[in-house]
Amino acid sequence: MAKPIEIAQVTYGVPDLDVMEAFMTDFGLARVAKEENILYMRGSGQQHHIHVARKEEKQRFIGASIEVESKNDLIELSKLEGSSEVQLSSEPGDGYEVVMHMPDGFEIKAIWGRKKHEDVTERQAFKFNHAHAKPRVNAPIRIKQNICQAIKLGHFVLHVSNHDESVKWLQERFDLLPSDYFAPPGEAGPIVGTFLRFNHGDKKVDHHAILILQSDWVGVHHCSFEVIDLDAVMSAHDYLVSKGYQLDCGVGRHMLGSQIFDYWKDPFGFRVEHYTDGDMLDEHAEPTIFNGTAIETTQWGMAPTLEFFQ
Ligand SMILES: [Fe+2]
Numbered sequence: 001m002a003k004p005i006e007i008a009q010v011t012y013g014v015p016d017l018d019v020m021e022a023f024m025t026d027f028g029l030a031r032v033a034k035e036e037n038i039l040y041m042r043g044s045g046q047q048h049h050i051h052v053a054r055k056e057e058k059q060r061f062i063g064a065s066i067e068v069e070s071k072n073d074l075i076e077l078s079k080l081e082g083s084s085e086v087q088l089s090s091e092p093g094d095g096y097e098v099v100m101h102m103p104d105g106f107e108i109k110a111i112w113g114r115k116k117h118e119d120v121t122e123r124q125a126f127k128f129n130h131a132h133a134k135p136r137v138n139a140p141i142r143i144k145q146n147i148c149q150a151i152k153l154g155h156f157v158l159h160v161s162n163h164d165e166s167v168k169w170l171q172e173r174f175d176l177l178p179s180d181y182f183a184p185p186g187e188a189g190p191i192v193g194t195f196l197r198f199n200h201g202d203k204k205v206d207h208h209a210i211l212i213l214q215s216d217w218v219g220v221h222h223c224s225f226e227v228i229d230l231d232a233v234m235s236a237h238d239y240l241v242s243k244g245y246q247l248d249c250g251v252g253r254h255m256l257g258s259q260i261f262d263y264w265k266d267p268f269g270f271r272v273e274h275y276t277d278g279d280m281l282d283e284h285a286e287p288t289i290f291n292g293t294a295i296e297t298t299q300w301g302m303a304p305t306l307e308f309f310q
Contacts, residue, residue, distance in 0.1 A: 002073035004174045004198045007153050007209050008047055008065040008111055010223045012270060013056030019267045020053045026243055027264070027272060028150035028227065028236065033092045040092055043225060044149035046116040048093035050225070051153070059268045061220035063107030064156055065097070066174060066209075070112065074098045077110050077173055089114065100173065103165045104218045106158065110173075121151055125229040141231065148236035150225035154275060155208050157222050159215035166212050167194050175199040179207050179281060180256045183291040191289070195256060197281060204280040207257035222263060222271035226278075233262050233274050240264055249308055250274075252301020256290055261301075263308075 014020050017039040021031060029041040032049045040049040047067070054062065068074065074086045077098045084099040095113035102108055126143075127136035160166040170176055175198065182193030195208035213221065227233055237251055248271050250262030259275040266272055290297075294309045 001175050002066075002077050002110055002173060003069035004176070004209065005067045005069055006047060007155060008067040008114070009050050009052055010064050010153060010156050010220070011052040011054065011062040011107070012268075013054050013058070013060045013062055014268050015055065015057055015059060016267075017053055017055055023245070023266050024051055024053075026147055026240065026245070027266075028148050028225065028274070042117060043151050043153065044119065044121040045152040046119050047152060048114050048117060049091070050150070051223075052091075059270075061106070061270070063102075063109065064223075065109040065111050067114070068110050068112050068174075071096060074110055074112050080173065102158075102160070102169055103162060104158075104160050108173075121149055121228060123228065126231055128230075143231050143235050145235050145238040145242065147239060148227045148232035148274070150227060150274070152226050154206055154224045154226045154278070155210060156220060156224070157211040157213065159213050159217055159219055159221055161215070161218055163192060163194065163212055163214035167196070170196060170210065170212070176210070177283065178287045179285065180287050181289045182213070183289050185291055185293045187291055188289070195287075199283060201283050204282050207259075207279040207281055220270065222273050224259075224261075224273035224275050227274050227276055229276055230260060233260055233276050236274055237262050249302055249304040252303070253299045255292070255297045255299055258299075263304075 021039055024041050032040045032042045037055040039053040041051040043050045077083055078086045086096055089095045089097045093114040098110045100108045126141050129136050176196040177199045179195040179197045181191045183189050192214040194212050196210045197208050198205045246265040248263035248265050253260050257278050259278040262274045263271055
């Protein structure tokens with residue numbers, strides 16, 4: 001089983017790369033490479049690129065790439081049914097990849113050996129003077145309503161036709177642990193959603209890297225980018241409002257994962273999220289089954305619309 005290190009990228013098909021680039025730039029990403037038919041954007045962290053748009057007539061979510069720990073992980077994955085050989089990456093940054101397809105057809109690439117960038121995150125998180133500790137002294141906060149850098153791709157969420165099959169497919173290939181489950185409101189089961197995190201033993205990892213949801217439609221629900229702190233979320237929110245983009249839901253705090261979130265729609269209708277202050281778990285965290293109502297998935301802030309849950 002392969003050891004996942006990071007969700008490296010999400011890949012979309014869209015009819016206009018210039019429109020996508022303009023939006024993703026305002027969302028805090030930066031262009032790494034652009035050819036006639038493909039656009040690669042990076043965050044301010046080290047991953048070579050985290051958002052890819054291929055020019056296609058009809059927009060769709062193509063898939064995601066997961067960075068694994070070693071070339072041996074790729075060799076192991078290549079032996080499984082439906083996997084490609086270990087091959088040279090066709091993307092900028094080089095390295096190697098194994099291409100696989102989930103039961104509903106999403107393309108999942110395991111990648112290893114891709115070049116990294118220098119981290120170019122422009123500032124540290126502001127220290128927060130809460131009631132019992134005031135670490136920020138002689139250092140006023142000054143921030144403009146502006147683009148906030150997306151540091152890394154934190155997670156993506158898929159609607160699938162068979163939840164159990166998709167979770168099994170992922171867990172057979174990558175060392176993942178369930179962090180929390182969804183059951184229908186008020187019911188003990190069945191499980192209709194699973195939050196999956198990387199298993200790094202005693203080391204802390206994000207609450208989830210992937211969320212799989214049972215659904216009557218197949219596609220991406222959203223992908224999510226981590227930003228430096230709450231001031232980044234809020235100042236970027238105001239900036240995106242000023243640019244006239246479509247707010248989807250935010251700002252608020254999630255229940256499962258506890259992230260402070262802010263969801264927007266890109267120009268093609270795909271939902272993208274800024275987040276900060278998510279839960280960190282190690283191997284000892286036990287999953288819970290959440291069977292509250294949709295509205296209860298938000299602890300405070302803007303309640304998601306009904307469309308968010310469809
Ligand atoms: Fe999210």
